[in-house]
Amino acid sequence: MLAQPTVFASSSEKNEQKVHVIGLEIGLGVCGVLLVLVGGLWAYRDAFVKKRRAMEREEKRSRREKGLVKEVKVSLMANVSDCLDKYRVYEIEELREATDGFDQRWMIHRSVYKGCIDGGLYAIKKMKWNACEELKILQKVNHGNLVKLEGFCIDPEDANCYLVYEYFENGSLHSWLHEHNEKLNWKTRLRIAIDVANGLQYIHEHTRPRVVHKDIKSTNILLDANKRAKIANFGLAKSGCNAITMHIVGTRGYIAPEYFADGLVSTKMDVFSFGVVLLELVSGRKAKDEKGNLLWMSVKGVLDGNENRKEKNLKGWMDGFLLNEVSCSMESVMNVMVVAIACLHRDPSKRPSMVDIVYALCKSDDLFLDISEDGLSPRQVNGR
Incomplete structure (x- = not known):
């Protein structure tokens, strides 16, 4: 048999094929680049549009806020004119x-x-x-x-x-009772109690309508250079009594039960909170400990029994620092504890008024001379 002749592509045909392949590759590459550029431009446009819209929204919000601030400022200035x-x-x-x-x-x-x-x-x-x-x-x-x-x-x-x-350089009563290494003596604690009681008596009895502080606690009692006390922070205070609110505010450990349960706002809720402050002054303990135990709930039974039993219970409950203080009489501490427990009565109608409390605290022989020297009027001493 005769062999078939081998067919070889000519040189010109091979070159032509190469040109076609290269042209195709270049075309695909250009298309790819164009697609990337178009995609990038589209993404950039999209991002630019989003940014511009966000800026427009921010500008509108800023204008609204400025208008609101101006409105509120004008309103506030009018209210406090x-x-x-x-x-x-x-x-x-x-x-x-x-x-x-x-x-x-x-x-x-x-x-x-x-x-x-x-x-x-x-x-x-x-x-x-x-x-x-x-x-x-x-x-x-x-x-x-x-x-x-x-x-x-x-x-x-x-x-x-x-x-x-x-400004008060001695800070809060809370810091002195629970943070300072230096301890307050009994006369200073008693004087602080009477200062706070006088302040509460004023807002309860001499303002019309009566003012309820609603946040009496040791952090809101500040001490001046002579450790005399003043009530601070009227941010939660309310003018008017015997109102009902559904919005309960305050600090756990000081909140009166009737306010916590029913939202009843009255001067007697301040009396309850003041009773807790008295317990802090006597015991040196916090109104609520790290475990969440409330100080006012631990006082039950402390003054039960005969006089000897009461004194023994009280010594076991009060601040150990006071036990070693020579000038601290148990009679005076007992008097303050009686007042504190009366302030903590579950029934607000059975709690004493601040007038009665000032009178009861001022009866202490430990402080009578100090009160006279400070120039307080007989009305303040006698509560009349």
């Missing part, structure tokens, strides 16, 4: 300078800062727009055992209000 001539109106720049821009180093407690203004020290409380009620109440009260408001500031840039108070 009566006290504009009574208190100093600070500029926000003054307060920022006084606190180094509200630096953490100047923070006293939570949103309260220490600041130096015109060479004097002040406590500056940063608040949201709920300062109106506190300002309204503070402009009605004026008593030596209530913390004095010096002025306020409304920040035009945000929804914050600042209240400027007198």
Whole structure:
């Protein structure tokens, strides 16, 4: 058989095939690049549109907020117009300078800062727009055992209000009872109790309508250079009594049972909280311990039995530091415990008034001389 002849592609045909392949590759590459560019441009456009819409929304929100801030500022200034001539109106720049821009180093407690203004020290409380009620109440009260408001500031840039108070170098009663190594002696504790009682008597009996503080506790009792006490923080205070609220506020361990259960607001809820403060002064313990146990629930039975039994129970319950203090008489401590337990009665109608409490506390022989030296009037001593 004759062999079939081998067919070989010519050189020109091979070159032509290569050109076709290269052209196809270039075309595909260009298409790929174009697709990537188009995809990138589309993604960029999409991101740009989203960003522009977000900026428009932010601008609208900012305009609304500025309008709201302006509205609220005008409203607040109108509401407190009566006290504009009574208190100093600070500029926000003054307060920022006084606190180094509200630096953490100047923070006293939570949103309260220490600041130096015109060479004097002040406590500056940063608040949201709920300062109106506190300002309204503070402009009605004026008593030596209530913390004095010096002025306020409304920040035009945000929804914050600042209240400027007198500064207390000795801090809170809570810190002295539960944090300091140095202990308060019995006379100082008794004087503090009477100072607080006088402040509460004033807001309960001499304001119209009556003011209920609603947050009496050892952290809201501040001590001056002589360890004399003043009531602070009227942020939860309410004008008017015997009202019902569904919004329960306050600090567990100090809240009166009827307020916690039914929302009943009355001066007797302050009396209950004051009774817990008296227990803190006598025992040196916190109103609520780390396990959640409430101090006022531990006092049951302490004053049961005859006089010897009562004294023995009380010695086992009170602050050990006071047991070793020569000037502390058990009769005086017993008197304060009787008052405290009366304040803690489950039935608010059976709790004493602050007038009765001031009278009962002032009967202590330990303090009578001190009270006279401080120049308190016979009406304050006798509760009449």
